[in-house]
Amino acid sequence: MSTMMTLASLAQQEGEITTGGLQTWLQNNVIPLLLLTVAVLLLWLGGGRGDNAGVMRRLGGVVIALAVIGLAVSGAGVDVGTWISSLFTG
Incomplete structure (x- = not known):
């Protein structure tokens, strides 16, 4: 119980808890490793x-997946969604 109280008090002292560090780590480490793995598998297979x-053909799917990841990571997905909805609303 004291561990939970210690974590809660630490969180209150530090301020808001965010996932910015985790997101940065994923962008810098996991995504390049996945891209390298996909490239090696495409060449090998x-x-x-x-x-x-x-x-x-497979590379086309990878490029589309990278575009989706880029939109998600950069936050530009909202702007793209607004643009697409403006095409239908006139």
């Missing part, structure tokens, strides 16, 4: 068999 067209 498709390039080794000579299936260059299949590699390019």
